[in-house]
Amino acid sequence: MTQARMLLVKEHSNSLLQCLRQEGIYLYLPPFIIRLRSQSHDLAQYLSLFYKDLSFCLDSQVVHFDIELKAESWWRQWLSPQVRFYQSQQAPFLAMPRHHSAILWEWGLNYCVAAKCHHYLTIHAAVVLKDGQAVVIPAPPGSGKSTLCALLCCHGWQLLSDEFALIDLDNQRVQAFPRPISLKNSSIDVLKQVVAKQQISAQFSAQFSGTSKGDIQLLALPKAVHADTRKTYPIKQIVYPHYLQQPGFNCRALSKAQSLMQLVENSFNFALLGQAGFDCLTTLVDNAQHWVLDYHDFNEALNQLELQHG
Amino acid sequence: MTMEKQQTYCLSEGINWRIWQHELVLFNPFDNCVHLVSSQWLRYFERLAQEDAFALDDFLDLLIDESLAEQLWQQWLQANIIRPTSTLSSG
Numbered sequence: 001m002t003q004a005r006m007l008l009v010k011e012h013s014n015s016l017l018q019c020l021r022q023e024g025i026y027l028y029l030p031p032f033i034i035r036l037r038s039q040s041h042d043l044a045q046y047l048s049l050f051y052k053d054l055s056f057c058l059d060s061q062v063v064h065f066d067i068e069l070k071a072e073s074w075w076r077q078w079l080s081p082q083v084r085f086y087q088s089q090q091a092p093f094l095a096m097p098r099h100h101s102a103i104l105w106e107w108g109l110n111y112c113v114a115a116k117c118h119h120y121l122t123i124h125a126a127v128v129l130k131d132g133q134a135v136v137i138p139a140p141p142g143s144g145k146s147t148l149c150a151l152l153c154c155h156g157w158q159l160l161s162d163e164f165a166l167i168d169l170d171n172q173r174v175q176a177f178p179r180p181i182s183l184k185n186s187s188i189d190v191l192k193q194v195v196a197k198q199q200i201s202a203q204f205s206a207q208f209s210g211t212s213k214g215d216i217q218l219l220a221l222p223k224a225v226h227a228d229t230r231k232t233y234p235i236k237q238i239v240y241p242h243y244l245q246q247p248g249f250n251c252r253a254l255s256k257a258q259s260l261m262q263l264v265e266n267s268f269n270f271a272l273l274g275q276a277g278f279d280c281l282t283t284l285v286d287n288a289q290h291w292v293l294d295y296h297d298f299n300e301a302l303n304q305l306e307l308q309h310g
Numbered sequence: 311m312t313m314e315k316q317q318t319y320c321l322s323e324g325i326n327w328r329i330w331q332h333e334l335v336l337f338n339p340f341d342n343c344v345h346l347v348s349s350q351w352l353r354y355f356e357r358l359a360q361e362d363a364f365a366l367d368d369f370l371d372l373l374i375d376e377s378l379a380e381q382l383w384q385q386w387l388q389a390n391i392i393r394p395t396s397t398l399s400s401g
Contacts, residue, residue, distance in 0.1 A: 257333035261346050271342045275326065278337040278344070282328045 004057040012056075013048030020044055025056040026063065030229035031166070031175050032117075033061055034109070038069040038101070040083055046102035049203060050180050050220045065112040069101055087112055096211075103208045103216060106182060110163055113177075114268040120166040120175065121280050122268040127160035127174055128152045129227045130309055133236035134174050136165045136288075138266040141213075144243040147187040150219055151298050152305070154191070154198045158227045165235075169276050172284040173232035178225075180205070180218040188217045200225075237289045237308060238263070244296040251293050251304050259290035318363040318395045325359075325391060327352070340390045351382065363395045 006028070009016065019025050024037035029051070038044070065087060072082040072095050081098035084091050085108035092111055096104045114122060125138035126149035135157075139145035149162045159178045166175040183191055188207070195202045205218040227233065238259055254262075260281055264270050270277045289308065295301040324339040334349040354372050358364055366383065373379040386392045 255333055256330040257328075257335050257346055260328075260335055261344060264344050274339055274342045275324075275337070277342075278326060282335075285330075 004059040004061065006055045006057050008052075009048060009054050009056060010052035013044075013052070016048050017041055017044035019056075019058060023058065024068070025058065026061040027051070028055045028057075029177075029179075031177065032064040032113075034112075035061070035063045035066045036069075036105075037067070038083075039071055040069055040098065040101040042099055043069055043101040043105055046105070046205065050102070050205065050218060053223050065109070065116065067105075067108060067112065069104060069108075071098070085111075087116075099206075100208050100211065102205060102218060103182075103211060106180065106218065109179075113164055113166075117166070118269050118272055119169070121169055121270065121273060121277050123165040123167065123263055124163070124266045124268065125165040126162045127165050129158040129160055129176075129233055130156070130306075132233065133309070134160060134233040135237045135239055135305065135309065136174065136235055137239050137241055138165070138263060139241060140266070142184075143241065144187070145241060146181055146183060147190065147243075148241050148298070148301065150181045150183065150187075150191050150221075151194060152302065153181075153221055153225050154194045154200055154202075155302055159221055159225055160227045160233065167235075167280060167284065168232055169273070169280045171232070172235065172280055172287065174235055175232050176227035176229045178221075178227060178229065180220045183217050183219055185214045188215065191219060195219075235284060235288050237291065237305075238285075239305065240290075240292045241301070242292070242294045244294055247296045249295050249297065249300045249304075251291055251295075254290040254292050256285045256290060259288075260285045318365050319392045320361070320363050320395050321355075321359050322390055322393055327355070336389075336391060338390055343389065345389050345391070347385075354382075358392070 020036060020038045024035050027034045027036050068086040069083045070086060072084060082095040083098050083101055083104060084095040085093050085104050123138055125136050126145045128135050128149055137145050137149060146162045153159045160174060161177040162181040164177055166177055201222050203220045208216045240254065240262060263281055293301055322338055322340045326337040328335050329349050329352060332349050334347050334352050336345045336347065357372060369383060370376060370379050
């Protein structure tokens with residue numbers, strides 16, 4: 001059996017669209033291999049800029065997800081061009097405007113991981129890393145976890161994920177899965193200022209307005225800020241953030257039992273994993289510290305996290 | 311009491327639990343749900359786990375406060391932690 005010829009996205013950005021339009025590419029986005037097909041010029045351009053350091057191949061592979069972004073029917077293209085996300089020929093979402101292809105890809109991939117990836121315990125959480133130990137930041141949508149995650153990554157922390165904690169069921173270590181961070185509404189300007197001030201060579205996508213989550217921009221951090229995707233990491237802290245609209249700060253310990261209940265609440269597949277999920281979570285909870293962090297000023301949150309992590 | 315006293319019950323199979331200080335987390339493989347309760351319930355839980363079947367009266371004997379016992383009983387029934395062993399008797 002011959003080994004597949006691996007290609008770097010950034011070295012083949014000119015031919016990426018053609019590859020996507022033909023048999024598709026087999027994208028290596030650790031820990032997953034994804035077959036991706038699309039006619040979308042917008043998506044090809046987005047991938048070549050925001051996934052430039054990834055590898056792909058053109059030879060058929062066994063994949064975790066088979067994804068296609070397809071244009072809606074031809075007559076629809078004359079009114080308002082739209083694309084739809086397909087995973088193994090199933091379409092879980094409504095179509096979106098063609099110029100939102102990048103968002104559709106990101107959300108679609110989130111759907112695939114949440115719905116199909118059961119060899120990990122999956123938790124809706126941001127995960128950052130310092131000194132080889134991870135901090136998991138579980139939170140419901142809109143709680144500011146992506147903003148906090150992006151800010152931390154602009155201040156010396158490394159990114160594992162802004163969306164998923166992928167936890168190994170056997171050893172409770174978390175898998176790195178860094179991708180562009182999805183920033184919403186007012187957090188976009190906050191991060192633009194911080195990125196400029198910290199002189200980070202980050203890249204912002206075009207703004208996607210009028211989505212179901214409001215205005216969105218995707219932030220790609222430099223590769224050096226990404227945690228090594230070949231590794232898994234022990235979890236030292238689990239932090240439940242709550243952004244305060246008014247000035248204020250409070251950090252308090254959370255009991256292990258209550259933290260476990262919140263992790264279950266934020267898990268995509270605990271109910272599917274059953275006993276294996278419970279065993280994994282009880283061990284994880286035993287070995288980590290648990291905090292509720294109410295903050296308004298990010299610097300106070302950063303100082304507290306670094307103090308606890310030290 | 312609104313419960314049928316002749317009915318017997320048992321703990322659902324395979325219930326697992328972890329206790330941390332004053333808090334008890336029960337895991338029920340029947341529905342893969344977790345429940346957070348006070349750790350003081352563990353002794354009742356362990357007592358009932360020793361029986362193949364028990365009636366409501368057995369449960370009441372364990373607790374002094376009857377209204378609390380009924381509340382707990384209802385809570386455990388709704389959470390599938392205990393279940394009837396057979397159909398209701400005509401009593």
